[in-house]
Amino acid sequence: MEQLLILLIFLPVIGALVTAFTGNAAKHVALVFAVASLALTAVVAGQFIPDASTQFVVNLPWIQDLGIHFHAGIDGISLITVLLTNVLVPIIILASYQHNYKSPAGFFALILFMQAGLLVVFTAMDAFLFYIGWEAALIPIYFICAIWGGKDRIKVNMKFFVYTIAGSLFMLLGIIYLYLQNPAHNFDIQAFYQLHLDPVQQGWIFWSFFIAFAIKMPIFPFHTWQPDTYTEAPAAGTMLLSGIMLKMGIYGVIRWLLPIVPAGVQEWGNTAIILSIIGIVYASLIAFKQKDAKRLIAYSSIAHVGLISAGIFALNTQGMQGAMIQMLSHGVNVIGLFFVLDIIFSRVKTNTIAELGGIAKSAPKLAIAFLIIVLGTVALPGTNGFIGEFLLLIGIYQYNIWAVVFAGLTVIFGAVYMFRLYQNIMLGKTNELTVGFADIKGTEQIVLVIICALIIVLGVYPKPILHLSEASVQQLLEQVNQKLTSVK
Template structure:
């Protein structure tokens, strides 16, 4: 029953919050997100880090079509559940400094999105997975469209078209797999058991890969991302970058690899090349950015490119690095966007050239920002190092030249992130930055929590690795058995 509570508690919160007017709506949303976190902690204390599916529930939903409400959690999905329910309270708390018009609708949409996200990460029925996939998209579309910047309508339409197009490709793939399934259901294990030939696996691969690549995003499916991240309200940007893009990563690991391993094997080289191109391309574009928010957006493309490259090496190190880096990237990127939101809220700008000297007037912000930046550039002892080391190791052992090029993400990232920090925080103050005030209240809570997570995950990553290790190994065994034809 814990899993039902985990899924429907945010939905109940969305309904309740939608009827609450004024500033109490944000308190209601925070309360429900904290309750979801408590449920997650309770599940984590009972979770056994083996390869089994736990807290499983399977109810008949639409028997005529073989659709069941089939959910469960293993080590891989537990990582994404933790990611969602740890970051959601921080994202909501980070929004407390803003007064949003129709705040009850704003926070209800956030909680509704949380329901969709959890459904994606625990669904063991392909139709249910697709419902969660779309349910997570709709709220963030309205959040960006209603509370975004001046170009929000045009930018949001591009985002919507991209994601809907990808979703339709995935739906076609799901329907095809359903038609090939002699059991006439959408059960994930039945899909795993299908024996498609190489040709048809290739087509299914692309149907799913396009949807997942758009969501992550991977080059060249990334063009919606920088504009959307820039025009969306900071809360929307945090939701997109911190949690929602992990839907694509999770989809590749949970659905793509085990269902069409031969298709993955045939096209992995191309997927790797696209991922590595994205790393270099995004890093070069980030160098040229004058807006700090767009710089972080391109930085995110580079980091996700490395995660994708690690996945397609089909190695234990690559998938374990993915698990760790999903958490690390989520924590770091919402920290970066929150710092920039604090700056723009006071100074009404994110242009790097207009800033400078903030460390002199806001030392606490400068220290926390530095810790987040160091985590982002993968300094040893921070959370970013563990995942990136495993990912780079997997790519390097797969192909030395690919590994060398992918390793540029650390070098480039260190240059443009530290250069941004230098220009924003160091140097002399100007007429604009002289009036800046240091962090306080909820800003301190959010940033201090993020900094603690960065250090703790970097110094002691063993619990995260142990949590997913057995499930990752079982998944790779399934993939290898299907590739070698061993049943």
Template sequence: MEQVLLLLIFLPLVGALVTAFSGNAAKHVALVSAIASLGLALAMVCNFTPDASMQFVVNFPWIKDLGISFHAGVDGISLITILLTNVLIPLIILTAYQHQYSKPNAFFALILFMQSGLLVVFTAMDAFLFYIGWEAALIPIYFICAVWGGKDRIKVNMKFFVYTIAGSLFMLLGIIYLYLQNPSNNFDIQAFYNLSLDSTQQTWIFWAFFVAFAIKMPVFPFHTWQPDTYTEAPAAGTMLLSGIMLKMGIYGVIRWLLPIVPGGVQDWGQFAIILSIIGVVYASIIAFTQKDAKRLIAYSSIGHVGLISAGVFVLNVQGMQGAMIQMLGHGINVIGLFFVIDIIANRTQTRKIADLGGIAKQAPKLAIVFLIIILGAVGLPGMNGFIGEFLLLLGVYQYSLWAAVFAGLTIILSAVYLLRMYQNVMLGKTNELTVKFTDIKGSEQVVLYIICALVIGLGVYPKPILHLSEASVQHLIEQVTQKLTSVN
């Protein structure tokens, strides 16, 4: 079955190559490729045994003299992120159907190229391969934002690029150091897990990796690139960044940081939790002041990701399971939110909340799906955001009552500012901008109906997703706990 994983990783690359030479048919070719990848991912889920083992393993020498292998595999943790990527990419491509991009073949090819890089990140079992995937996913999103972004895209994109490259260099230094400490002279993840590092070494490696992952998520105070980049990026670029790319940071913490330097996490994890919770409160307060709907959702994303980050660092099963399902739930919700704002902006030529109103009268279908997505984002029971936030708060509560109190503010505050935005945008009286507003149709309906189905479906019956990752999460926590016990 290892061929399935190879095909999953390289199919988007083939699709990107074909799309690049498809001219005006590029979006259709890209969509077919993305749907084919989704089919492969679903086949992988159907053939996956939900235990802690690594499955669909691919392992062959790549750069033999340096001990670098093309080593990839899938367990319950990576399977969730594979599902996230392959479910969202077709939806993101569909959201771009309503736009007339210059050079559409390049635009859609870059999306598929990024998909391949993301899948490498989420399956790599070799640190050098992980780093290659990490950088490969960054390159296309940089060009997507730089070429098709807003008027301030160059300045904003440069800030984004500097942040992410700086973080990547810290991680690369950490990987090289671990390689030099490895008597096997390879980059294999299990060999890194087995290293015996002293407290000072673990501290340095912790910060080398944490900075890279914290920038990508982003966690306070490494977040300052995010609101501007999300605002200036084209809609599809914002969805790629918020829906999938930020999950690279969370996944990196889970897969690489925790098992390699558990002592560093024990020493500095509380500081990481504090930063995450500060981000929850800070971003939620800033979201209240936003007049641009897209920027409001950008800050909302920082708040929700801060809760996920805190749930990972508390090192218990509840927090980790909450992080796994919330990564999927957050990705679905945030794409839905950004897409609705993009639809409104296309029809009214504004994203200013104060300039809108009364849209529900003109577009009842849009009003209903927008409300469903918001209820999912605020964690209403029965919606997809509820189970993840419940488990995250339960995990944080087991760590600290006060941490749970402040982390829980993201639920209360997000409900207030998102519902207030809905009220101002969708309800009230129409004006000259909204009086001729037309309801959703075509690809818009397809995307939003699928998103609403996922919001409700995952909320009503989250068990299959939790079951996929449960054994792998328990194994990870046991692995980290045993290493800490043996050191202490």
């Protein structure tokens, strides 16, 4: 069983090394390895028993003098994020087929290296290994954005790098402190769970981890790097950042923050919810004013992630389960949105909303696909966005009725600016840029069919995903409550 997880983690590394030496065939080789990873994930999911246990465990000595192990495993929570990663990476690679990137071997190899880093983050049960994966996922996306990004890529990318490195250093300090408090002198996650820290210690550790996770998601006021980076990054980079990488922060809160410092969460969780809700309202209002479609989607992502964050800190089953399925749904939807905008930009060389219009007349297939993705994004019942947002709002309501009043604005505001975006781009009169707009075909059509199918299937039948994480979520919340009782 442990061989499956080792292969799952290292297959993208092998793929990246092979891809790096394949020249113009790189995209095909990368896709083969990404699909192989997806097939292996299907095997893991098929053998997974949906209880609260950690399965496929690997625990190998690494740096024994420091108590560091290559310790990884999969439970219901991590399986959702592994599925998210290995479903979306082949879609992102296929979506990049329409581009002729310079040095394609390097570009697609970096995507696979990033996939490996993400899988380490989502399966690590050793804090040192978790930190290595956290940094390993950052390095490839930095080069993807810096080499293949837009004209302001260097300045924007430097801001992104400084933000994320600063957050990582805070987290590293927290990890080192926990290691020093651990009598066993190792970085094992279960040992960290068993630590008895006083409320003051937990408060400091809360902020050391939360800042790192809040930057990655991002949560107000740690979000300022995000819109510029999403706009300047190449299409695949934006999809990786928005679809998968921001989930590292959400996963970090669930896996590391809540069970290690529950008293810190109890003291500062209300602040985290307030910041999340401020981000929802702020980002939604800013989205109304955006003239660039890519920036509008970037701000809408901040609003949706703010809702997920608020649901997690509500500390109840509905909020946590809503966060689990919404991570997957948001990843699918946001990749679909950015891919549609990439298709439009590849035809007319602009994402300025005022310069578009009437595209549906000459590209009905694209218009239908875009509408389905928009409906999923605004959480129409029957689409993937509905069940996640419904559970999140229930969870926040159980926490505080006023919190859900303001958090619910993400649904109302989101529907307004997303439908207005669709109207301005797809409907109305054509102009000299859009009059001869070519409809989707080939890989563009395949990608959008897959995304639309996922939106509908997850919306109509979300039970299998919720069932995977249910037992692990229940165990985590029980663990948090038990530690809070012992602290009191």
